[in-house]
Amino acid sequence: MRRRWPMTVAGVLITFVYLLPVYWMLNTSFKKPADIFATPPQLVPLSPTLRSYADAAFGNPAIAKGLANSAVIAIGTTLLTIAIAVPAAYGLARLRLRFVSVFLMLFLVVQMVPAVNLALPMFAIFSDLGLVNSYAGLILANASLAIPLGIVLLRPYFLSVPTEILEAAKVDGCTTFGAFVRIALPISRPGLITLAVISFLGAWGEFVFGLALAADEDLQPITVVLAGLTNAFGTRWNDLMAVSAVVALPVIAAFVFLQRYIVAGLTEGATKS
Amino acid sequence: MAITVPQQRVATGRAAARRTTTAEYLFVVPAVLFVGFTVLYPLGYNVVQSFQDVGIAQIVNGNAKFVGLDNYADQFGRPEFWKSFGISLLYTGGTVLATFVAGLALALFFHRDFPGRNVLRALLLLAWVLPTVVSANVWRWLLDGTYGLLNTVLGTEIFWLGKPGTAMVAVMLASAWSFAPFAMVLLLAGLQGISGTLYEAARIDGAGAWAQFRRITLPLLRPVSLTTVLLCFISTFKTFDTVFLMTQGGPGGATEVLPVYAYKLAFSFYKFDVAAVATTMLLVVPVVLSVFYFRSLRKEETA
Numbered sequence: 079m080r081r082r083w084p085m086t087v088a089g090v091l092i093t094f095v096y097l098l099p100v101y102w103m104l105n106t107s108f109k110k111p112a113d114i115f116a117t118p119p120q121l122v123p124l125s126p127t128l129r130s131y132a133d134a135a136f137g138n139p140a141i142a143k144g145l146a147n148s149a150v151i152a153i154g155t156t157l158l159t160i161a162i163a164v165p166a167a168y169g170l171a172r173l174r175l176r177f178v179s180v181f182l183m184l185f186l187v188v189q190m191v192p193a194v195n196l197a198l199p200m201f202a203i204f205s206d207l208g209l210v211n212s213y214a215g216l217i218l219a220n221a222s223l224a225i226p227l228g229i230v231l232l233r234p235y236f237l238s239v240p241t242e243i244l245e246a247a248k249v250d251g252c253t254t255f256g257a258f259v260r261i262a263l264p265i266s267r268p269g270l271i272t273l274a275v276i277s278f279l280g281a282w283g284e285f286v287f288g289l290a291l292a293a294d295e296d297l298q299p300i301t302v303v304l305a306g307l308t309n310a311f312g313t314r315w316n317d318l319m320a321v322s323a324v325v326a327l328p329v330i331a332a333f334v335f336l337q338r339y340i341v342a343g344l345t346e347g348a349t350k351s
Numbered sequence: 352m353a354i355t356v357p358q359q360r361v362a363t364g365r366a367a368a369r370r371t372t373t374a375e376y377l378f379v380v381p382a383v384l385f386v387g388f389t390v391l392y393p394l395g396y397n398v399v400q401s402f403q404d405v406g407i408a409q410i411v412n413g414n415a416k417f418v419g420l421d422n423y424a425d426q427f428g429r430p431e432f433w434k435s436f437g438i439s440l441l442y443t444g445g446t447v448l449a450t451f452v453a454g455l456a457l458a459l460f461f462h463r464d465f466p467g468r469n470v471l472r473a474l475l476l477l478a479w480v481l482p483t484v485v486s487a488n489v490w491r492w493l494l495d496g497t498y499g500l501l502n503t504v505l506g507t508e509i510f511w512l513g514k515p516g517t518a519m520v521a522v523m524l525a526s527a528w529s530f531a532p533f534a535m536v537l538l539l540a541g542l543q544g545i546s547g548t549l550y551e552a553a554r555i556d557g558a559g560a561w562a563q564f565r566r567i568t569l570p571l572l573r574p575v576s577l578t579t580v581l582l583c584f585i586s587t588f589k590t591f592d593t594v595f596l597m598t599q600g601g602p603g604g605a606t607e608v609l610p611v612y613a614y615k616l617a618f619s620f621y622k623f624d625v626a627a628v629a630t631t632m633l634l635v636v637p638v639v640l641s642v643f644y645f646r647s648l649r650k651e652e653t654a
Contacts, residue, residue, distance in 0.1 A: 082465045082466060083466070085463055085465035085468075086466050086467050090467070090471065092471075093475055096475060096478065096528075096532075097477060099478075099489045099493055100478075100481070100489070102492070102500055103488075106492065114498065115498050118503065119498075119500060119503055161381075162382050163382060165377075165381070166378060166379045166381070166382030169375060169376075170379060173375040175379060181379060181383065184383075184386065185382075185386065188391075190585050190589075190637060190641075191394065191589075192589030192633050193589070194589070194591050194613055195589075195630045195633060195634060196390065196393050197614075198626055198627065199393035199394070199397040199400065200393050201410070201617070202396065202400070202410050202623065203396060205410055205411065206413070221385070222389030222390050223390075225382060226386055226390070229382060254374065254375055279480060282482065283480075283483060283484070283485075285483055285592040285596070286592060290614075290617075301482060301484040304484050304488070305596055308488065308491075308596075313498075315492050315498075318488055319492065322484070322488045322489060323485075325482055325484060325485050326481055326482060329477070329480050329482065330477070333473070333474070333476075337470075
């Protein structure tokens with residue numbers, strides 16, 4: 079196999095071209111205002127600056143507030159998803175329950191529901207309950223789709239926990255709950271991390287629920303704040319790209335540090351039923 | 352918290368199983384209730400609203416009146432609704448086609464064995480996970496009429512998002528860019544399922560690369576391809592954010608897909624009742640497709 083290294087070079091090239099939009103975002107975000115309109119365009123920023131990050135991304139109170147809101151919503155969604163999806167995934171994987179296939183089908187099908195179909199009625203329902211313009215409402219809305227995904231994603235991890243170990247734990251006096259907490263959870267740690275990362279990133283990038291359920295600017299997630307500022311930024315593409323890069327930061331960080339978890343989660347949820 | 356059952360050790364077989372089973376449902380009940388409240392109830396609520404007269408007053412005060420099929424008659428009689436429906440189908444069709452072709456090309460390339468391929472495959476998924484607000488903004492910048500990179504590369508000065516035809520192509524391109532790595536992953540799984548001996552046999556019989564692709568890869572990839580196309584169709588048909596963020600449905604309604612149309616009815620015009628008709632229709636198409644899909648699967652299995 080002497081021809082393998084050229085393949086790698088070609089692969090790197092394809093990947094780079096494919097991810098060119100991401101590169102162009104970072105490239106633009108480090109440019110001076112005048113340089114973004116240079117012809118021919120600077121393929122690397124010739125006089126790089128962090129001004130856009132200092133002024134727009136972190137210096138703008140509206141954006142800082144949006145980032146903080148998104149953090150609260152995403153962390154809340156993650157905690158709620160873990161609390162509800164983890165036991166359910168375990169129950170559907172390792173307990174002898176009736177209707178397992180019915181429940182699984184429910185959680186699988188529910189993921190196909192368009193967010194708009196939930197956002198509209200949720201606005202009416204949450205208005206009644208005083209949940210519009212509240213973190214709680216946004217967290218509930220985000221968890222509505224994260225929990226079914228989490229269950230489908232996590233179940234295979236619990237399926238791979240050998241039943242014999244769980245039976246043995248019970249013989250030694252563990253309750254069902256004890257076996258779950260002391261045996262199944264530690265073994266499935268990669269799955270739990272995957273679930274946490276995926277539900278955090280999902281809520282972090284979510285747009286429709288934030289748009290529909292948070293008219294109050296003090297509660298809007300960064301995605302909605304950014305969409306609202308887009309016109310105000312006009313042609314300040316360097317500032318817009320800097321804010322975009324900050325919004326993308328958790329995703330990029332997760333890719334760098336938790337790559338194997340993310341990739342496993344992204345593909346497992348979709349391909350295994 | 353912990354349900355201690357000390358007698359469990361003494362209790363024999365079936366009795367123990369029965370006692371634990373009741374408690375064991377507590378693992379699943381919260382999830383079912385939660386999904387019931389946050390997904391099934393809103394979906395039902397939405398369908399009910401589509402038969403009622405609901406404006407902002409009814410949202411605030413409740414007591415909406417039932418009006419039978421009036422909302423449906425209203426929407427089905429409107430050219431805007433059918434235009435939006437057609438735009439949705441066009442946008443979805445174009446995006447799914449582009450997604451599938453790009454996803455298949457990537458899958459065929461990254462199916463080969465070479466150093467670093469797993470890392471590169473994973474990196475590509477970045478396009479899929481990037482928050483839509485981010486990718487939509489980046490695409491708006493790349494497609495900028497005067498200084499956008501695409502125009503520079505092509506040597507043109509096209510306001511891509513300013514004209515109906517090119518705006519549609521642009522939102523398809525941006526959506527396909529996000530979905531293609533996902534399609535790649537599904538198709539890679541399919542390619543891995545095709546036995547290498549088939550290709551060896553074909554080579555011995557003198558089949559070239561193209562013949563192998565047409566006679567072996569494509570037919571054997573059919574089931575996975577169908578699943579990929581269906582999943583891409585479902586996610587594209589419901590896409591709101593990419594279109595809303597790139598064009599807001601414009602110019603002149605040229606990219607106003609059904610989710611954007613429904614959202615505007617509800618939140619720009621406070622017509623929650625007819626918006627509910629539009630979102631209900633948004634469910635009908637994927638459900639019908641899925642039924643056909645499962646039927647064809649069953650037919651293939653029994654045949």
